[in-house]
Amino acid sequence: DVTLHPGLGPAEGAKLVDTSRYESRRDGGYTIGFSNVFTGNSWVIQLLEEAEWRADQFPEIEKYIVTNANFDPAKQVADVEDMLAQGVDAIVINPTSPVAIVPVLERAYDSGVAVIIVAADAETDKATVRILADQVKFGRDGGEFLVDALDGKGKIISLRGIAGISVDTDRWNGAAGAFEGTDIEVVGEVYAQWAYDQARQACESLALAHPQIDGVWSSGGAMTQACIEVFNELGRDLVPMTGEANNGFFGAWVENKDKGFDSIAPQNPTWMVAEGVAAAVGVLNGDDIYTEYQVIAEPYTADNLEELYRPDLNDSYWVGTILPDDKLKELYGQ
Amino acid sequence: MQLTGLPGMCHAVVGENGAGKSTLMKILSGVVRPDRGRIVKDGEDLKLHHPLDARHAGISTIFQEFSLLPNLSVAENLFLGREGDIGHAMTRAELAQRSEQALSELELNIAPDRRVGSLGVGQQQMVEITKGVLADASVFIFDEPTAALASHEVDVLFALIERLKDEGKTIFYVSHRLAEIFTLCDDITIMKDGEFVRCVPTALTNEDEVIEGMVGRPIAELFEARAASIGPVLLEAKGYQGQAMKRPVDLTVGTGEIVGVAGLEAQGQQELMRALAGFDQRRGGSLTLQGKDISDIEARKRIAAGIGLVPESRKDDGLFLSLDIADNMQSAQVARGGLFALTPSLGELTRDIMTRLAVKAPDARTPVSDLSGGNQQKVVLGRWLLAGAHVLLCEEPTRGVDIGAKREIYRQLRAFAQQGNGILVTSRELTELIGLCDRLLVIRDGGIVSDVPAEGATEDSLLRAALPTSLDGGQTEAA
Amino acid sequence: MTRSLRNLPPAFWGLIAVGVLAAFTQPQFLSLPFLMILLRQAASIGIVALGQTFVVANRSLDLSVGANIAFVNLILAHAMWSGYHPFVAIVVALAAGTFIGFANGVLVTKLRASAVVVTLGTAAIITGIGFLYTGGAPGSSISDLVKWLGRGRVGIVPVAGLVWLGFAIAAFIIMRRLALGRFIYAAGDNPFAALFSGLPVDRTLLASHTLCGFFAASGGVLLSGLIGVGSINLGADYVLSSITAVILGGAVFGGGAGGAVGTVLGTALLVTVLNLLTVFGVGEPGKLIMQGLVIAAAAIIYQQGRRNG
Amino acid sequence: MIGKESHRSIAQRLQQDAFWFRQRGALLSFMILGLMLLFLSLFLGERFVSTTNIANLAGQLAPLFLVSLGQTFVLLGAGFDLSVGAVISLTTAILTLDFPDVFKLPLAIAAAVTVGLVNGVGCVYLRVHPIIMTLATSSIVQGVALILLPTPGGIAPQVLVTAASGTLFGLPAGFYWIIAAAALSIWVVHGTKYGVRLYATGENPQSAWINGINAPSIRISTYVISAMCAAIAGAYLTGRLASGDPNVGIALGLDSILGAALGGTLLSGGVGGPIGTIAGVLIIGLLNNGLNLANISPYYQFVFKGAMLIAAVSLFRRKEAGL
Numbered sequence A: 001d002v003t004l005h006p007g008l009g010p011a012e013g014a015k016l017v018d019t020s021r022y023e024s025r026r027d028g029g030y031t032i033g034f035s036n037v038f039t040g041n042s043w044v045i046q047l048l049e050e051a052e053w054r055a056d057q058f059p060e061i062e063k064y065i066v067t068n069a070n071f072d073p074a075k076q077v078a079d080v081e082d083m084l085a086q087g088v089d090a091i092v093i094n095p096t097s098p099v100a101i102v103p104v105l106e107r108a109y110d111s112g113v114a115v116i117i118v119a120a121d122a123e124t125d126k127a128t129v130r131i132l133a134d135q136v137k138f139g140r141d142g143g144e145f146l147v148d149a150l151d152g153k154g155k156i157i158s159l160r161g162i163a164g165i166s167v168d169t170d171r172w173n174g175a176a177g178a179f180e181g182t183d184i185e186v187v188g189e190v191y192a193q194w195a196y197d198q199a200r201q202a203c204e205s206l207a208l209a210h211p212q213i214d215g216v217w218s219s220g221g222a223m224t225q226a227c228i229e230v231f232n233e234l235g236r237d238l239v240p241m242t243g244e245a246n247n248g249f250f251g252a253w254v255e256n257k258d259k260g261f262d263s264i265a266p267q268n269p270t271w272m273v274a275e276g277v278a279a280a281v282g283v284l285n286g287d288d289i290y291t292e293y294q295v296i297a298e299p300y301t302a303d304n305l306e307e308l309y310r311p312d313l314n315d316s317y318w319v320g321t322i323l324p325d326d327k328l329k330e331l332y333g334q
Numbered sequence B: 001m002q003l004t005g006l007p008g009m010c011h012a013v014v015g016e017n018g019a020g021k022s023t024l025m026k027i028l029s030g031v032v033r034p035d036r037g038r039i040v041k042d043g044e045d046l047k048l049h050h051p052l053d054a055r056h057a058g059i060s061t062i063f064q065e066f067s068l069l070p071n072l073s074v075a076e077n078l079f080l081g082r083e084g085d086i087g088h089a090m091t092r093a094e095l096a097q098r099s100e101q102a103l104s105e106l107e108l109n110i111a112p113d114r115r116v117g118s119l120g121v122g123q124q125q126m127v128e129i130t131k132g133v134l135a136d137a138s139v140f141i142f143d144e145p146t147a148a149l150a151s152h153e154v155d156v157l158f159a160l161i162e163r164l165k166d167e168g169k170t171i172f173y174v175s176h177r178l179a180e181i182f183t184l185c186d187d188i189t190i191m192k193d194g195e196f197v198r199c200v201p202t203a204l205t206n207e208d209e210v211i212e213g214m215v216g217r218p219i220a221e222l223f224e225a226r227a228a229s230i231g232p233v234l235l236e237a238k239g240y241q242g243q244a245m246k247r248p249v250d251l252t253v254g255t256g257e258i259v260g261v262a263g264l265e266a267q268g269q270q271e272l273m274r275a276l277a278g279f280d281q282r283r284g285g286s287l288t289l290q291g292k293d294i295s296d297i298e299a300r301k302r303i304a305a306g307i308g309l310v311p312e313s314r315k316d317d318g319l320f321l322s323l324d325i326a327d328n329m330q331s332a333q334v335a336r337g338g339l340f341a342l343t344p345s346l347g348e349l350t351r352d353i354m355t356r357l358a359v360k361a362p363d364a365r366t367p368v369s370d371l372s373g374g375n376q377q378k379v380v381l382g383r384w385l386l387a388g389a390h391v392l393l394c395e396e397p398t399r400g401v402d403i404g405a406k407r408e409i410y411r412q413l414r415a416f417a418q419q420g421n422g423i424l425v426t427s428r429e430l431t432e433l434i435g436l437c438d439r440l441l442v443i444r445d446g447g448i449v450s451d452v453p454a455e456g457a458t459e460d461s462l463l464r465a466a467l468p469t470s471l472d473g474g475q476t477e478a479a
Numbered sequence C: 001m002t003r004s005l006r007n008l009p010p011a012f013w014g015l016i017a018v019g020v021l022a023a024f025t026q027p028q029f030l031s032l033p034f035l036m037i038l039l040r041q042a043a044s045i046g047i048v049a050l051g052q053t054f055v056v057a058n059r060s061l062d063l064s065v066g067a068n069i070a071f072v073n074l075i076l077a078h079a080m081w082s083g084y085h086p087f088v089a090i091v092v093a094l095a096a097g098t099f100i101g102f103a104n105g106v107l108v109t110k111l112r113a114s115a116v117v118v119t120l121g122t123a124a125i126i127t128g129i130g131f132l133y134t135g136g137a138p139g140s141s142i143s144d145l146v147k148w149l150g151r152g153r154v155g156i157v158p159v160a161g162l163v164w165l166g167f168a169i170a171a172f173i174i175m176r177r178l179a180l181g182r183f184i185y186a187a188g189d190n191p192f193a194a195l196f197s198g199l200p201v202d203r204t205l206l207a208s209h210t211l212c213g214f215f216a217a218s219g220g221v222l223l224s225g226l227i228g229v230g231s232i233n234l235g236a237d238y239v240l241s242s243i244t245a246v247i248l249g250g251a252v253f254g255g256g257a258g259g260a261v262g263t264v265l266g267t268a269l270l271v272t273v274l275n276l277l278t279v280f281g282v283g284e285p286g287k288l289i290m291q292g293l294v295i296a297a298a299a300i301i302y303q304q305g306r307r308n309g
Numbered sequence D: 001m002i003g004k005e006s007h008r009s010i011a012q013r014l015q016q017d018a019f020w021f022r023q024r025g026a027l028l029s030f031m032i033l034g035l036m037l038l039f040l041s042l043f044l045g046e047r048f049v050s051t052t053n054i055a056n057l058a059g060q061l062a063p064l065f066l067v068s069l070g071q072t073f074v075l076l077g078a079g080f081d082l083s084v085g086a087v088i089s090l091t092t093a094i095l096t097l098d099f100p101d102v103f104k105l106p107l108a109i110a111a112a113v114t115v116g117l118v119n120g121v122g123c124v125y126l127r128v129h130p131i132i133m134t135l136a137t138s139s140i141v142q143g144v145a146l147i148l149l150p151t152p153g154g155i156a157p158q159v160l161v162t163a164a165s166g167t168l169f170g171l172p173a174g175f176y177w178i179i180a181a182a183a184l185s186i187w188v189v190h191g192t193k194y195g196v197r198l199y200a201t202g203e204n205p206q207s208a209w210i211n212g213i214n215a216p217s218i219r220i221s222t223y224v225i226s227a228m229c230a231a232i233a234g235a236y237l238t239g240r241l242a243s244g245d246p247n248v249g250i251a252l253g254l255d256s257i258l259g260a261a262l263g264g265t266l267l268s269g270g271v272g273g274p275i276g277t278i279a280g281v282l283i284i285g286l287l288n289n290g291l292n293l294a295n296i297s298p299y300y301q302f303v304f305k306g307a308m309l310i311a312a313v314s315l316f317r318r319k320e321a322g323l
Ligand SMILES: Nc1ncnc2c1ncn2[C@@H]1O[C@H](COP(=O)(O)OP(=O)(O)OP(=O)(O)O)[C@@H](O)[C@H]1O
Pocket: B015, B016, B017, B018, B019, B020, B021, B022, B023, B024, B064, B193, B194, B195, B373, B400, B401
């Protein structure tokens, strides 16, 4: 039987998938397609590596196909159609848009292909399995940490991801929920595309424009890392900032712990897609798989910091991988 | 300026090059807006803001610089801009049929779908004429229609104009060929330097009077004395032929000599000049400069060796309009160095040449686009003086240039030659070539057909050599 | 006097306006530390824009600068340099970027295909080669030397700012003191006249594309140093920003206008405006609209000035 | 008399007949397309020649067809329109607003026409370079789209969903959109006086003007046509995706120029046309589709596409080097 990552648990109200739908495909030689959003950052790169590694472990997978939509929903629709034309048995998809790809996914589902939605949701009932991280929780965990650390009052700035992407809005909604009813005031908000370089410039501008900043809420670790460096460079005292389970950020945290820096690192595991591939195999094999899984990982805190940080690997490594160590060294060795 | 045309009459407009004939015609056809004055037709004031206004007013123009679009077909060109006059849009077949009909009236055998750019200049001129007379107009303007025509085509055209006259149309006819005017036209208006000189009935005047009116002063005054003696050969072509040239040519330019190339419109003058300057691959023959063989070296090296080209179209091929005078003048000089050579500072020499050429401008940093045509031409000449060229290949050195600037340019060309250099010059203006040059070549259909001293040459004799006889079929395309 | 006043790039007036605005609304914006930070932010984009100036003045365009920067970053971050002096990686990266520019130049001059299409094509190829070369892995960290270039300071002055100054001077010399600059303006203004004056028209275009590649790569080195790690999509937004800076600096395609000084001012204006917008809390859509309005206004005003002149 | 003129070799006709001279590029790209088709069917077999795949292709390519055809008009008039991508985004944003359906389509078209007019007036009367002008409007329009629709979503009008993703006589809707757009633009360019005037204007606005053609209006009209085509492409995409997305058009901006350029329309104006664009867009589409079907790594796909692009465009040599 296929076993999924222990960090996953069936979501509330999830049922077992009716695998009889896929019996006709149970020939032990599967073609599985993964339609990816884009290839532009280290999180996605690790996700691709893990998914491919996971696919390699299954002898049942005869062919594993990957496409990249470059953030273009129309291209993703085309990619899925091309996969269908190639006769895939299951499609694992990391949607570019919660709605745009729905018609083609429904078409796929209706034609008997297993549809596995991973990492970001799509608004349809016609999905075989969903594997999602709770992005609202990601944001709320960070928000609650700040409320605690600041005793419920102070001025903060917020570093957001890409405008118009649901992961970004969900995280921010979670955080905003946590700030509700407290005296925390958001004095500056900027989209830095989850990127180090943009966050650095944004943080510099905000830090200089606002003489008083008591905390930083960030939608991603690279952005936090940039902000820490900006504060250090400007000679300002470090304030609590929310982070993410990324090696570069952990490095910065470790380095600045002595200066009284504190943070929290929610997880958005890279292995979701790999588990999506595994779930697809499970469904096709007729194993017991639930219709929806949630990542149940709790955020990392200062307590786990030392054991998680890998000084031998570089900044691009995302903590909590399923990849074996030799593969990690190959990818991220210094 | 005043000009009156009567129904059923042909009114000639004559004047030197640049006298403003074309400009006046362009005003009548709505292309150029007049600064002041009125245009009255059938008792009504015309406001011509757009070529269409002129067309609606019943004025049709055959332009000197063709208004044809080379990549459109003959049929498309013929009906361009007035597809609407014919009611509904025409089908391809209809268009073709009507074009063929119109073309055959001028005895032209050209397929209507033929691309105009693939036609010879003579045929293009005939298409331009066909287009003009196709219009349902009461006034027809012909601006130098015969410049590029062979003699039998001229006959066709004349028959056509006679017919228009019989139909009671008004015709304005611009030409440099006085003989034509005296056979065809009823009145003559003479222009000079953009101004009206006088208007006389053809019957009451003669060629000499007209010429005197056009020039206004004895021609000799315009030009410098010819070279007393010619030194050794500077540039020599032996059977030289570029890819675009129809025939190989032999020619020499001696030290201190100005050699003119005369000929009808588009007989291969430009192809010859560009081939000699190296902008066309050599097909055969040899070319030597000061005894050195330069047949096989590319244009840039020929320039470095001392050849300079003054292209005909100043604005398209000669000038950097958004750069200043100094940058324009120094370009050829700077081009001799490598990419990473230091540029010369403004320098005495540049200023000196500006003064010598009497370029009218506040300073050397004035953009050339602020200069008048004549001063712009001086800048192009200055470029080659500054670069130290030995042989100048000059295409139409005084095109669209006023009389004062012309004189200046003639003087400079002569002075340049006198300093031990040579010049090969083309011009549409025969009087200019006769006055300016020491020796004249006549080019016809790509070949040099005559080589005579300029002293004693007459327009008539040159024209006779330049015109194709009906027997040798110089313009073979028009069957 | 009036002529030289009229010839000032739009960015000059823009900077004055923005400076006054900042002085009244965000005075800390004009403090020395902030200006130094702006300087460092502007340095990498500033160098890329200087490179873009050569091709734009030459009536061409390079849309591959973003891919060029990403490629430079991949090389700098590749583990293969761990055994060598950090200098080697920089030289190799610059050589690669310069070669990309050279290839663009060869393709544009020899194929006579539109530079828009050609440089888009090379951008796709470089991106693909980059992915293949690294297997998609973002590479390891970047040497301290590069980091110093990107983040270091001499006193309070950022090293990157000094590097930018150096490149600006070099660009100024090339454009205004070397024959190449004359050729670029001349061939950009009228390629036919350039040919008939004996200018090496093709070689000039080749040189300006090559220079653009070199400048883009140099900007890529600074940006990589600032980031400190390998990053896959680095510099994607530099294509648009570099063209914007050049336009604000008063260059149009061909037409003999623009230059090193204009582009430096254009970059300064662009970076300042974007920062001010961040400070004012203007969101992404607002920034896009503002950027568009600034480009259009600059181009229109400048064009009217030229027409009346 | 006509006999002599009409007996010409193919090579002569390509050089001498106006229509063929302007369509030489199209001929070449149809040859490339033929080779690609042959190659793909040989190597991919029924995976490629299957009805599902052909149907997919029609659906995928319809938007690019629409914008590229619009872009062709602008290029023929010697312009350049980089703002089409943003107009597509804006259209999907408007069409999925919370607003009665009947008003949305007219509003979207009106917005597109406005953008086209601004582009046209900026390029023609204010004499801003088309690349600069349309870059600026592109940025502005994209910003407006993001304000109207900050995140993907919204509900597409049901009419559009049916019109974009239904099937008729067993053929997907996209197929009919393509046929309609292609037929209409070929008719406009080759069957009306507007088409001739467009070629004339693109070749030489001054000569066109002397011939009584209102060249400035023609040039402005091309930008309006292009924006409207983009709006129609946006409407199709909204229907096909059954929702709006403020980023959906970004990739199509440059692709539309590539489509037209690959079809032999010169970026310097007056040569080429919609027939070639059809081939050009099919080349891009087959390339994507073929590479996906052949299961080539996305990394190689970048290299392949870039190389193909340069190779194909290098077949259409021009006089000038540069832009
Ligand atoms: N009355 C005028 N006022 C202002 N400029 C004039 C006037 N007449 C002529 N010009 C200028 O002189 C130049 C040459 O004029 P035009 O082309 O009309 O000469 P032309 O008589 O037709 O000569 P050609 O015999 O060479 O055809 C033009 O650039 C025009 O601007």
